[in-house]
Amino acid sequence: MIDKNNLSTMGGVEIAFFKLKEGCLEQDLVALSKRVEAEFLSQQSELVAHFLLKRADGVYADVAMASTQEKVEEYCQQWLSNAVALEYLELIDSESVDMTFWTRIN
Secondary structure, eight states: OOOTTOGGGOOEEEEEEEOBOTTOOHHHHHHHHHHHHHHTGGGOTTEEEEEEEEOTTSOEEEEEEESSHHHHHHHHHHGGGOHHHHHHHTTBOGGGOEEEEEEOOO
């Protein structure tokens, strides 16, 4: 289960900045994000949180937090073999993606 209230267990973060493909709608992104959480991410025992952010210029950030950087990277790789996650990824302009991984240091 995703424990959004227990950030003290967070040791790793993945942040993916991206734009939507031309013609894709934000409401579809949000709906698929919720499905990804319910049907895929909620099964990841060491995932602490997952959420979307949006900058004023229309760039989105998909943020995932897990117990370690290794775990968040593992979960990220699993997106490529999950049907609903692949639907989500289809909305994203692949040329715009900037994905980074972070380790908590304090």
